[in-house]
Amino acid sequence: MFLSNEEKLNTVVNWLRKSKRVLFITGAGISADSGLPTYRGVGGLYNRGRTEEGYTIEECLSGSMFQRKPEITWKYMLQLGIAVAEHQPNDAHRIIAEWEKRLNDAGGKIVVVTQNIDNYHRAAGSKNVYEFHGSLRILYCTDCSWSEELEPDAAVLTRFKELQTTLPPRCPECRAVIRPRVVLFEESLPRYEIEEFRYEFNNGKGFDLVFSIGTSAMFSYITAPVRTAALQKIPTVEINPVESDLSQYVEIYLPMRAAEALLEIEKRWTTKEL
Numbered sequence: 001m002f003l004s005n006e007e008k009l010n011t012v013v014n015w016l017r018k019s020k021r022v023l024f025i026t027g028a029g030i031s032a033d034s035g036l037p038t039y040r041g042v043g044g045l046y047n048r049g050r051t052e053e054g055y056t057i058e059e060c061l062s063g064s065m066f067q068r069k070p071e072i073t074w075k076y077m078l079q080l081g082i083a084v085a086e087h088q089p090n091d092a093h094r095i096i097a098e099w100e101k102r103l104n105d106a107g108g109k110i111v112v113v114t115q116n117i118d119n120y121h122r123a124a125g126s127k128n129v130y131e132f133h134g135s136l137r138i139l140y141c142t143d144c145s146w147s148e149e150l151e152p153d154a155a156v157l158t159r160f161k162e163l164q165t166t167l168p169p170r171c172p173e174c175r176a177v178i179r180p181r182v183v184l185f186e187e188s189l190p191r192y193e194i195e196e197f198r199y200e201f202n203n204g205k206g207f208d209l210v211f212s213i214g215t216s217a218m219f220s221y222i223t224a225p226v227r228t229a230a231l232q233k234i235p236t237v238e239i240n241p242v243e244s245d246l247s248q249y250v251e252i253y254l255p256m257r258a259a260e261a262l263l264e265i266e267k268r269w270t271t272k273e274l
Contacts, residue, residue: 008252009261013268015235016099019208020108023201023229024096025222026258027115029214029240033090033259036083036118051076062185070168070177077180078164080117081136085157089124092213092258095266097125111200111207115215115222117182130193132221134182143176189221201225212238212246214258226250 003011016022028036051060053072059065066073100110112121112129117136121129137156140147150156163169168177183189201207210229215222227249230236236250239261247253254261 003252005254005256008254009264009268012237012252012254012265015209015237016265016269020103020106021205021207021209022099022103022108022110023207023210023225024110024112024213025114025211025215025225026112026121026213027215027222030092030114030258031087031090031116031118031120032214033092033257034087034120036087058185063187066179066184070179073184074163074168074179077136077182078160078167081160081180082157082164084118084120084136085160089120090259092262093120093124093126095259095262096121098266100126100128111197113197113222113225115219117180130197132183132189132193134180134190136180136182138181139178140181141171141174141176141178144171144174146171146173146178194221201228207234210234210236212236212240212244212250213261214240215246216244218245 050056051072053060055065055072057076060072060076062073096110096112103110110126110128112126114121114129114131115133117131117133119131119135119137121131137150138147139150150159170176171178207229210226212222212226223246226236226238226246230249230251235252237252237254238244238246238250239254239256239258240247241255241257243253243255256264
């Protein structure tokens with residue numbers, strides 16, 4: 001049955017009002033409303049196809065490149081880091097954080113699983129966040145126990161620009177190369193976070209509603225929870241301007257930008273009658 005966007009939004013609001021436990025899976029699209037480019041967009045890389053060194057951006061941001069030429073990996077990680085520091089969480093991040101408080105007050109729970117390394121969900125106030133690809137704001141030494149956690153404020157931009165002056169940046173204690181706690185291409189996901197989330201999904205109380213927001217759904221660990229929820233007849237929602245591989249599985253597909261859609265849902269949720 002064909003539903004208008006208005007009917008879809010109202011359906012999602014009705015689901016939210018009845019739900020105690022809600023899962024949000026987010027990708028680069030949710031941060032695009034902050035003005036943040038995806039890694040493919042940094043410095044026009046998407047249009048050129050290859051970096052000035054002659055590599056694809058995936059090769060530059062890979063574990064093997066970091067082992068061979070860490071200065072190249074750091075060059076593009078810092079471009080991302082500076083872009084992150086120059087922007088802020090948007091309405092979509094803030095609304096999810098507000099909904100978390102709202103459901104907590106009602107005895108419920110919201111869990112966020114994100115592919116993003118920008119820390120925007122936490123900066124907006126979300127607490128139950130699984131950052132599957134890590135965070136640019138945590139630095140550590142590849143040889144000793146030194147580490148540094150950058151606070152989400154204006155000083156972060158200054159710190160990232162300082163790191164640009166000597167590539168690759170080195171540990172102040174042992175002079176080994178340092179790196180952000182992010183998952184590069186070819187590297188494994190953080191086992192602890194994956195296991196914790198699996199418990200939430202399978203062995204815990206499960207979820208009453210599952211959202212996929214702004215992800216291209218390229219990775220099985222992102223698509224699997226949504227497809228599993230759909231098979232279990234749990235309501236599923238995708239918010240994405242462009243259809244993805246998940247669009248055919250979800251119950252509601254909203255062809256909207258993240259902030260636009262969540263603002264509309266919030267407006268209806270706080271209205272007594274739809």
